[in-house]
Amino acid sequence: MDAELYLDNNSFIHRLDPRTKIIIFLLSFVAILLFQNPLWMLPVAVLIFLELYVSKAFKNIYRIRVLLIILSLFSLILWNFFARGQTHWFLFVYKESFFYAVARTLLMVLMISAGVVLISTTRNEELVLGLIKLGVPYRVGFAISTALRLVPTIASSTVTISQAQRSRGLDLDSGNLIERIRKFLPLLVPVFISTIRSTNIFAMALESKGFGAREHRTNYLRLKMQKSDYIVLGFVIAFVIASVTLSIMGYGKLTGLKNF
Amino acid sequence: MPEPVITIKDLRFNYRGVKKPALDGINLDVNKGEFLVIMGPSEAGKSTLASTINSLIPNFFNGKLKGEINVMGRDTRTQSVAQMSEIVGMVFQDFEAELFSTNVELEVAFGPENFAEEWDEIKRRIDENLNYVGLDAFRRRPPSTLSGGQKQKLAIASVLALKPKILVMDEPTTDLDPISKMGVFEITHRLCKRDDLTLMIIEHETEEALFADRVAFIKEGKILKIGPTREVLTDVDTMESLGVMPLGIPKFFKRMGASELPLTPDEGVRAFQSSGWKVNPDAFEKKVAEEKAALAALSEPLIQCKNLEYSYNNTVKALNGVSMDIFKGDMVAIVGQNGSGKTTLAKHFNGLFMPKSGEVSVNGIPTKDQGVFKLGQKVGYVFQNPDHQIFSETVFEEVAFSPRLRKLSEEEVKVTVTDALKAVGLAGCEELDPFSLTKSGRQRVAVASILAAKPEILILDEPTTGLDYAEQRSMMNMVRQLNENGSTIIFITHHMWVVAEYAKRVFVMKDGQLFLQGTTREVFAHADELQTASLRPPHFVEFSNKLGNTFLYPEEMLECMEGKEN
Numbered sequence: 001m002d003a004e005l006y007l008d009n010n011s012f013i014h015r016l017d018p019r020t021k022i023i024i025f026l027l028s029f030v031a032i033l034l035f036q037n038p039l040w041m042l043p044v045a046v047l048i049f050l051e052l053y054v055s056k057a058f059k060n061i062y063r064i065r066v067l068l069i070i071l072s073l074f075s076l077i078l079w080n081f082f083a084r085g086q087t088h089w090f091l092f093v094y095k096e097s098f099f100y101a102v103a104r105t106l107l108m109v110l111m112i113s114a115g116v117v118l119i120s121t122t123r124n125e126e127l128v129l130g131l132i133k134l135g136v137p138y139r140v141g142f143a144i145s146t147a148l149r150l151v152p153t154i155a156s157s158t159v160t161i162s163q164a165q166r167s168r169g170l171d172l173d174s175g176n177l178i179e180r181i182r183k184f185l186p187l188l189v190p191v192f193i194s195t196i197r198s199t200n201i202f203a204m205a206l207e208s209k210g211f212g213a214r215e216h217r218t219n220y221l222r223l224k225m226q227k228s229d230y231i232v233l234g235f236v237i238a239f240v241i242a243s244v245t246l247s248i249m250g251y252g253k254l255t256g257l258k259n260f
Numbered sequence: 261m262p263e264p265v266i267t268i269k270d271l272r273f274n275y276r277g278v279k280k281p282a283l284d285g286i287n288l289d290v291n292k293g294e295f296l297v298i299m300g301p302s303e304a305g306k307s308t309l310a311s312t313i314n315s316l317i318p319n320f321f322n323g324k325l326k327g328e329i330n331v332m333g334r335d336t337r338t339q340s341v342a343q344m345s346e347i348v349g350m351v352f353q354d355f356e357a358e359l360f361s362t363n364v365e366l367e368v369a370f371g372p373e374n375f376a377e378e379w380d381e382i383k384r385r386i387d388e389n390l391n392y393v394g395l396d397a398f399r400r401r402p403p404s405t406l407s408g409g410q411k412q413k414l415a416i417a418s419v420l421a422l423k424p425k426i427l428v429m430d431e432p433t434t435d436l437d438p439i440s441k442m443g444v445f446e447i448t449h450r451l452c453k454r455d456d457l458t459l460m461i462i463e464h465e466t467e468e469a470l471f472a473d474r475v476a477f478i479k480e481g482k483i484l485k486i487g488p489t490r491e492v493l494t495d496v497d498t499m500e501s502l503g504v505m506p507l508g509i510p511k512f513f514k515r516m517g518a519s520e521l522p523l524t525p526d527e528g529v530r531a532f533q534s535s536g537w538k539v540n541p542d543a544f545e546k547k548v549a550e551e552k553a554a555l556a557a558l559s560e561p562l563i564q565c566k567n568l569e570y571s572y573n574n575t576v577k578a579l580n581g582v583s584m585d586i587f588k589g590d591m592v593a594i595v596g597q598n599g600s601g602k603t604t605l606a607k608h609f610n611g612l613f614m615p616k617s618g619e620v621s622v623n624g625i626p627t628k629d630q631g632v633f634k635l636g637q638k639v640g641y642v643f644q645n646p647d648h649q650i651f652s653e654t655v656f657e658e659v660a661f662s663p664r665l666r667k668l669s670e671e672e673v674k675v676t677v678t679d680a681l682k683a684v685g686l687a688g689c690e691e692l693d694p695f696s697l698t699k700s701g702r703q704r705v706a707v708a709s710i711l712a713a714k715p716e717i718l719i720l721d722e723p724t725t726g727l728d729y730a731e732q733r734s735m736m737n738m739v740r741q742l743n744e745n746g747s748t749i750i751f752i753t754h755h756m757w758v759v760a761e762y763a764k765r766v767f768v769m770k771d772g773q774l775f776l777q778g779t780t781r782e783v784f785a786h787a788d789e790l791q792t793a794s795l796r797p798p799h800f801v802e803f804s805n806k807l808g809n810t811f812l813y814p815e816e817m818l819e820c821m822e823g824k825e826n
Binding site: 004006008123124125149152157160161163164165166167168169170171185186188189190193194197198201202203204205206207208209210211212213214216217218219220221222 | 372612632636
């Protein structure tokens with residue numbers, strides 16, 4: 001089963017230096033967090049969607065669609081509880097609180113999307129190397145990449161395990177909530193155990209290839225910032241500076257919103 | 261003058277909390293450039309011994325290590341695994357877990373990077389080793405898209421990139437199809453010719469040990485026999501008593517009373533021709549006729565596939581127009597290369613997969629109209645890895661899972677579970693923790709938990725993988741017993757000797773299509789076609805093919821020898 005997160009598409013974004021992509025990722029968080037008004041978030045949204053489009057990473061968004069939809073629905077409803085406004089619509093929903101909820105939902109979706117762009121366009125090793133070059137210690141960078149690596153492993157063993165249990169008559173689609181949760185036990189235990197087992201072998205294989213044998217290590221991958229990297233970074237930095245300025249000037253607030 | 265690179269004296273190891281020693285006084289010298297194969301039953305201490313060579317013991321496994329172990333002048337106890345990795349390379353059985361890079365080049369680069377080699381040197385080692393194992397064309401591919409055999413070759417290349425002086429491989433080919441196995445062994449044959457590299461391989465399959473300089477048998481943590489390959493492998497009786505698979509050819513000659521025992525098919529043919537022995541053609545004809553008659557009696561189709569097609573992502577057809585019938589009471593083997601569609605096909609029989617086009621029916625009703633839950637009562641499916649399904653605290657609970665889901669009363673559940681455990685030889689083990697059992701024990705629990713649903717048809721995906729010879733035999737004898745008691749059996753396997761001895765009929769899959777089918781004897785007679793499907797009959801069958809009549813195992817041929825028939 002193909003459960004890799006990295007998409008081997010060789011797009012413009014794929015070819016950018018990982019450092020550029022990590023910086024874009026961090027800066028888009030800044031830009032996303034600046035404004036309360038969802039309309040003011042649209043420019044960032046457009047940029048991130050453009051990245052998704054160019055890198056053909058919508059495939060990964062599509063894979064997590066169910067999760068995104070559920071989270072968005074909850075977010076759209078729940079944030080209304082944490083804000084009040086002046087224009088009352090119905091029950092606990094105000095016009096302002098509604099826009100606030102939309103903005104919070106957008107924030108979450110955009111942050112996830114920015115992460116998806118980074119992971120779908122950057123190889124694990126590039127990500128580690130990018131982080132190291134940006135000053136993160138090797139072991140920390142490696143830990144991050146190991147965590148990402150576990151995702152496809154767990155996903156594919158979950159598929160096999162759920163097939164095995166369904167063959168034994170486990171029906172995950174019926175029963176009330178509590179019954180359904182209880183039905184996940186036959187899935188969780190084997191997933192847990194097989195993950196621990198493969199992590200153990202992974203650790204042995206790592207050391208058997210000399211992981212940590214020397215104080216310093218070299219890297220076969222070579223990173224090189226190119227013209228396109230500087231252009232993209234220049235644009236992104238200008239964009240964020242503009243956004244920060246506008247935000248300091250007081251634009252992008254939701255007037256009449258009281259949140260607690 | 262032999263120069264020992266590994267010196268082991270009276271080595272003992274106990275895993276923490278286990279009373280029985282895993283290694284119980286091992287004495288072993290391995291010389292520079294030597295190729296040593298270690299064989300023995302499960303839990304004999306083979307992997308434990310291998311783990312001491314690169315100091316995984318005592319660094320990774322807790323326990324008590326006593327005795328002396330010296331590898332190229334280093335006491336492994338004072339070394340970390342990473343430090344040892346520049347002299348000892350280690351290849352594991354589970355190639356899925358040992359590869360972790362996103363492309364082939366980087367996988368090989370990882371080791372030299374850790375030793376801070378310069379870029380040019382890393383590049384040189386990547387080129388050299390990928391070329392050596394024949395993966396040059398795959399440099400940019402993610403390892404996850406490679407076939408099993410290619411993955412294991414990559415694992416070997418990535419370890420060789422560290423320029424080790426000793427290479428230890430722990431059952432490197434267990435999960436591979438016969439031709440991929442040969443591919444990996446072709447590499448080891450080249451490696452063993454290098455006199456600067458010492459090879460130590462743990463292996464289950466005796467045919468693969470033929471190229472070694474020496475073979476050692478280990479049981480219960482002790483070396484029971486060690487010597488030159490020919491001398492050890494012709495000791496058929498010791499091998500059988502140790503639970504190591506004896507080679508069919510020497511076994512046959514031994515039973516015929518020959519004094520010189522040949523090992524390979526070619527040696528066998530020459531020895532046979534000069535011996536003056538003859539196969540009695542009437543006895544052979546009679547055997548074949550009886551077999552045909554028995555199969556003709558099976559006429560009630562249980563599973564029928566018509567033009568079955570399936571694809572995972574609409575690009576590559578995993579199954580492409582498969583039509584087949586499986587009859588009640590049959591015992592069928594499905595064989596083929598990794599990725600040929602065997603498992604995909606079998607998962608259609610119990611409704612886990614539904615055909616994208618064409619039809620599969622069980623008992624005359626299309627699977628689409630039945631669904632997994634309903635089909636599960638008729639078609640039991642034992643997955644390859646028992647650890648993918650075991651979750652309960654006791655064996656009883658595990659086996660009772662299916663009957664309880666099917667709403668049987670507690671008394672009925674008890675009866676069913678007792679019957680199922682009896683059938684797999686685990687009666688009396690109800691209260692044990694399934695996780696405390698050996699692999700073969702867990703495999704039996706998995707089979708029992710499927711039997712408890714009382715299926716008419718039992719599918720077993722690789723039931724003998726990871727088991728030793730004796731366990732494989734007892735597992736398959738149990739399956740045959742179930743077949744004799746009326747169950748229809750379908751098993752998927754890479755072990756050709758299991759097919760030869762246990763299957764009544766064989767389906768050979770290749771690239772999503774049914775490539776060959778027939779009685780086991782008919783299929784094994786087509787050695788050349790099998791080769792194109794990446795399969796190879798056991799040595800003994802190859803030997804008998806060359807003599808003109810296909811015999812599946814030595815006992816069968818012995819019965820048909822001139823002067824031996826009744």
